[in-house]
Amino acid sequence: MNAHTIPELMLALGQQAKQASAAMAKATAARKSHALRELARLLRADTPALVAANQEDMQRAAAQGLDGPMLDRLKLTAAILETCAVGCEQLATMPDIIGSITGMTQQPSGIRVGQMRVPIGVFGMIFESRPNVTIEAASLAIKSGNACILRGGSEALASNTALAQRVQQALHTAGLPRDAVQLVPTTDREAVGHLIAMPDHVDVIIPRGGKGLIERISRDAKVPVIKHLDGNCHTYIDDPCDLEMAIRVTDNAKTQKYSPCNATESLLVARGVAADFLPRIGAVFAKKGVEMRCCPDSKTVLQGIDGAVVKDATEQDWFEEYLAPIISIKLVSGVDEAIAHINHYSSHHTDAILTLNHAHGQRFVHEVDSASVMINASTRFADGFEYGLGAEIGISTDKFHARGPVGIEGLTSLKFVVMGEGEVRG
Secondary structure, eight states, rough: GGGGGHHOOOOOOOHHHHHHHHHHHTTTTHHHHHHHHHHHHHHHTTTHHHHHHHHHHHHHHHHHHHHHHHHHHOOOEEEHHHHHHHHHHHHSSSSSTTTTEEEEEOOTTEEEEEEEEEEOEEEEEEEEEETTTHHHHHHHHHHTTOEEEEEGGGGGGHHHHHHHHHHHHHHHHOOOGGGGEEEEEOOOOOOHHTTTTTTTTTEEEEEOEEEHHHHHHHHHHHBBBBBOOOEEEEEEEEESHHHHHHOOOOHHHHSOOOOSSTEEEEEEEEEEHHHHHOOOHHHHHHHTTOOOEHHHHHHHHHTTTOOOOOOEEEEGGGGGOSSEEEEEEEEEEEEEHHHHHHHHHHHHHHEEEEEEEEEHHHHHHHHHOOEEEEEOOOGOOOOOTTTTSSSSSSSSOOOSSOEEOTTGGEEEEEEEEEEOOOOOOO
């Protein structure tokens, strides 16, 4: 595609999305559920074709030298497609909140005032690598009565194109406009610049990818942005804790999958349990090839473990999102120091405490300033699907509008509704 046609292309996508959003806003719950169930059916029926399209992307990306974590994010398997299909079905069965009115109260003047849940309108989604985001974004757009314009990474173009075709087919089958979900058909970066600068056609931008992408979008966008820059998630092992549970949960939080933003990147350990906990978790990490970047005291304990790769942590390590088999480890005096460390170094994404002390757990969830805070659970649960949202558009570390996994409500707004019987203001 020639560069000079891109402004025209993006304007056309914006106009089509805006028109489709009006139809989506008034679509019935039954029609939206029909589209979601049809999409789930197509994902299952067309799994071989979708995996084949993904293989084109995987081979091209590997030839271009894409690294391991990025390849892992790019991969589309039958299991991942089944999870997407289940997410669509879960959304289809959830209540339709669009048009619901809450908080209707009588005022002294006689009027009754409440708030109605309404779609945002059109959102632009800019993402890298993970092609399943196409389905997550599309399914949430359908359920929330919005239209969306999707711009995936160049490395996933074949996968995203194949998935978007199934989405538009499902919309058409359900009697909804195909243009409710559109994929930007070019990998030219100029398209992104136009997408984030169309306030007449796009109501919000949601970037999902590396820190560089999100910083650029946040800096240059002329429409509101829902974002998180990185996921430096912490697991804190408290004194006292259930040692077996702490080892099992910490292992899962770090090693179940290295590439997601909700994987634990930093481990804090109370000094009172360090002698019992550290050698055992260190052995787990050594066996799985996880490099440990340690404070001096934790290094003394861990460096004697057979096969362990132990290095000195730098100041930057406490801030780092590795997305790799690397973890920073620090001993702390207790819950006070743990909370202070997390609030200073974390990206305010997801942080967990493993404890048997109820008061410590309550202090942690009240005082740690993050989008998700957990007691005795793996940070890997910070996910819209796991939270019962059906799917998520991303995880927001912003404090306005939406925070944490962004599901249906995060893609809606509220407007005031006033009911009267002829009242006038005196």
